[in-house]
Amino acid sequence: MQLVLLQEGADLDALSSAYGLSLLYNAKIVLPNAYSETVRLTLNIFSDRFKNKIGHFDKNAEKIYLVDSHYVDNLNSKIYKKIEIYDHHPIDEYKKDIKYHIKNYGSATTIIVEKLKRKKVYIDNIDATILALGIYEDTGKFCYNLTTSQDLKMASYLLEKGANLKIISDILTNRLNSDKIQVFEKLLKNSYNLYLDNKTILIASAYISEYIPDISSAINLIEEFNNVDAVFILLQTKNKITIIGRSGNKEIDLSQILSIFGGGGHWSAASATIKTFSLNQLQDYLEFLLKKYLSDTKKLKDIAIPVEITTSLKHSDGIKILINQEGKYEGIVINNKFDDNLIVLNANISLWEAEKEISKYEQDIFPVLEKQKPVGIVSKKDILKALYKPILDKEKIFLAKKEKPKEKNVKDRLKHFLPEDIYKELKIIGKIAKENGYRVYLVGGIVRDFILSKKSLDIDIIVEGDIEKIIKDYVKNRKISVYFFKEFMTATLKLENGIKFDFATARKESYEYPGAYPKVEKATIFEDLYRRDFTINTLAIEITEDRFGTLIDFFDGLKDIKEKRIKVLHQTSFIEDPIRILRALRFAGRFGYKLEKNTEKLLKLAVEEKLLQKAPTGRINLELNLTFDEENVLYILNLMDEYKVLRQIFPNCFINLEREVIIAKISEAINIYKVLFDLKIEKNSNYLMALMYHLPFDVSYFVLKKYHFDKSIKHFKYIFDFIDKFKNLPEKNIEFFKFLKTIPVEILPFSAIYFNFFEKSIEILKKEKEFKNIISGEDLKNIGIKPSPIYKKILSEIFKLYLDGKISSKKDAVDYVKKYYNN
Structure with a gap:
């Protein structure tokens, strides 16, 4: 393994140089804790390119590169023999055992582009753009005095390779401010693809505090939004949802689609504002419209399976449909058992409409009727396979089986x-x-x-x-x-x-x-x-x-x-049972395994098609509870986030640094409360709150109700009802103790971590536990005080003094009682 280390405060020249070395040597880039705004912007815009190029420091790496810097004093001298430096800054002292590539250019990236060109390494237009950013920034767009002719020559070479000057200009002029960056981060986290009639459509959504007027002009800067046939961005503010559409395919006419919402524009760019839908409802309806306009015309009756039709309930194995004298559907007979309560489906609806219908019911098999007369039957698996098998076949992923072990x-x-x-x-x-x-x-x-x-x-x-x-x-x-x-x-x-x-x-x-x-x-x-x-x-x-x-x-x-890999046995494994998506990630997280290449493709396809939304909600509840009980719960949730599973269950939910820290601390708090105080805490409410604390209560309520977390609804309501109390914690120990005792123990870990009173809660609970050894009713009896309701008053009074540190031992407590309560 080879690594490129970026120094603290790294700029674009450092990032571009590191990217060039990743192309040359397949080296992983190790990011510092802090870097420039333009680096952050570049990492976001080209996140897909950097996704597999970011690594972590490992002193056992076979080679370590430093770029745009020659400072090595913070590294162990024992690894100097592994170090190579690419830099354009003058060096006063060359360290022994280190290999240097120093040239007096305006940019360190220029040195590396020379090497890429000399070795004839293939670079595409995106690579060229990322590399050019370093040269343009460090030469001040070739206006700085340190600019050399070689910087211009290498920039020219990158332009020949397709470097995008508009993106370079937008990044360097920082047209995307921090507010826009945060919005696009949310959108990318909450995005997925629809595959319809050989077209890829990206749908992304985000909750934002207030709408940014010119955000639509920056959409083209995000690579993921340019690599699809069309993109729909849904931005929810307090009172409305704005849809922004961009299309690069004339078959996807945005003006026609968004006109249904009262919007306008032309085929390649359109927008609309909606006030009558929730974000989830709008997303579902938009999907329905796209499927209606763009998918094939196959109807449910085209895949329905004909079965025997009878007017008699006589004994028979197998399955039959019972009709009346007019030929109309009466019910279904399965192995001599009659059932007239099954949900039936209209034979003339599309497969996409059928998929939406079957997701509402636990039922597995559906009679298919046309004008009340039976056409046949169909199962959930039949519908899902008819919809998604062509996509799988197109991917040409086949998993072999063998019968000799x-x-x-x-x-x-x-x-x-x-x-x-x-x-x-x-x-x-x-x-x-x-x-x-x-x-x-x-x-x-x-x-x-x-x-x-x-x-x-x-x-x-x-x-x-x-x-x-x-x-x-x-x-x-x-x-x-x-x-x-x-x-x-x-x-x-x-x-x-x-x-x-x-x-x-x-x-x-x-x-x-x-x-x-x-x-x-x-x-x-x-x-x-x-x-x-x-x-x-x-x-x-x-x-x-x-x-x-x-x-x-x-x-x-x-x-x-x-x-160390998770691998499915069947091509249609995730289609037949979408719960396996959650199980795959849970096992991967538990054992620290990776998804096998083809399994990863199949899982991503199933996630993109939102098959989890067709899975029984009770089984999702079971899998989530199993996940919350795993020792590596944070890693599993990160995997669910990475594969865009999390947001399909919890709307607009993703793992960022803040949430990651909270979850890690909650996990630790649960264990500490259990070990120190024997508190038996159900984990699900704490982790659910950690995932959804940013959402309005009505949104959280809908999700919790959908997935049968009824007990957690009460816990969420408690937090939201008493939010002001949590934000204004009592200062006096006794008042804090009383407040602590009002919090349901099931959500104590989240409350203590999120509202920052974990350490104080430990201190107070320790004192409560220790107080049993300070004084008891038996001690009062031995002092000569007869048992009566006054015991409660005395013990409460001494406990308050103990919390305040005014009494610290059994002797202090006994002396206090003798002094004030002896008579």
Whole structure:
């Protein structure tokens, strides 16, 4: 690894030089804590180019470059042999072991562009623009006396490569002030792409305190807004939402689309102002309009699956639609069960309209009707696959499967990994399976944790065979609790020592026809594992007696664990179950893994298409709670932010430095309150507040209600209702103590961190805990005071004195009572 270090206060010449070295040597750029406004602006405008070029300092790097500076005194002299310096400033003293590239030019970038040209390194127009910025800034647009002919020659070379003088001029004249920069940062954080009829449309939104009149003129400065067919920017102020549209494709006529909102303009630039929608409603409606104008004309009836139509309720397997004598829909019959309460869909709506409809319901299968007469049925998966499979096919991402596994004997290691009693029980189960001609396997998290050497007692067992027969033989003459779930072919056992085993029959989901409910069938271990989400969860250890301790790896799960990556098994994995988006990022955060290249593409596509909004909200609630309970919660939330997942769940929410610090401190506070005071704190309200404290209460309420965080609604309301009290904390210790006790313990960590009273809360709670050893009712009794309501008054009075430091020991307390309450 090679690094380019920028010095504190770095300017554009330093940044451009570092960028040039990243092109030459694939070096990572290490940013300082502080840099110029034009550097910040450049990093924002070209964030896509710098995204994978920013790194962190590592003293073990094989090479370290310094640019636009030769100051090395802050570096360890032991690493001088690794250092190369590119600078245009005069040097008084050359350090031993350091390699220097010093030329008396107006810009250090000029030195590096010379090298790029000489080595014939390919640079495009964006590269040329970033490099030219350094030369133009450090030469004062070639007006400074230090400017040389070589600076002009290299600038000319960059212009030939397509350097954009308008962007250079806008950045150097700082046309984007700090207010605009902050708005564009919010927009980029809250942006996503729509892919319609081979066109890419970017939609970005932000809440802002007040509208900036000339912000539309600066849109073209942002690279992400120029690399799509059209862009729609939605800016919400207190009383209205402004839509700004820019199009580079004549097929996307902005004047036509925004005229629906009463706006105006021409095909390439238009705007509108709306007062009747919320930001989320407007975003949804805009999407609907775009899909209506630009997507293909396929209707729901084009993908509906024809099924048998009947007028009788006679016994039959499979699925049928019941009609009356007029041929109109009456209900649906599934395996002889009649249901007339299903939501039905209009056969003539578009697939995009159908997608919006199905997202409202937990129902999986929908009868499709045309003028009340049945056309067929369709499932959620049918609709999603019809919409998104063409996009996936265009990406040409195919994930292979194989039916011959890699195997490895891990018997001895398994014996040391498992507690002795569990190991013995598994041996018994394996013997019973062998005697019956069945195969049994350990699967799931315990196998993954075994590979990672992480302790786990989450025992999941898969049976190839009759699960009831194995369990009955196993529990015979033993006091073991057994719970069978025959419909799902699973069972749970609780052993005498309290340990729990979960059994399941190796199974697969089959469909008698497209759109039908899945039918659970017995299967092989391969088919069972192939249903799983990620390769790291597909490993199994056979515990059948004759193959006990054989690790089975069909899908290179071991390799993916070794290479620390999360990889899906199927091309349509995220489409079939969007919750896997959250699971992928949670596992990546927990283990410190990266998303495998194709998996990352599939996940990004699913996020861009907002498939999470089609997922059951109850399952999203479960995944978020699991995330909040993770040790690496901040890292996971950062991943959710990086992949634009966070803002799909929490509107206009992203992780910035301020929020990152708050979340980290909340995590620490939760642990401290638990260790010091044994406070059992549910984490979700604290992290939810940390994510949404910037939003109005009505917006937060909608989100919390949608995802079933009903208890958190009360906590949010408490904070908003008593915001003034939090901002004006009591100064006296006793008053602060009383205030502290009014705060629900579930949101104490967030409150203490956000309103800056964490340290004082620790001090006061410690004193409350210590007070038990200062004086008690028993002490008062020993002094000679008869038990009565006065005990409460005395203890409260002494506690107040103890908080104020006027009493510090049991002796002080007893003396005080004797002095003032002896009679």
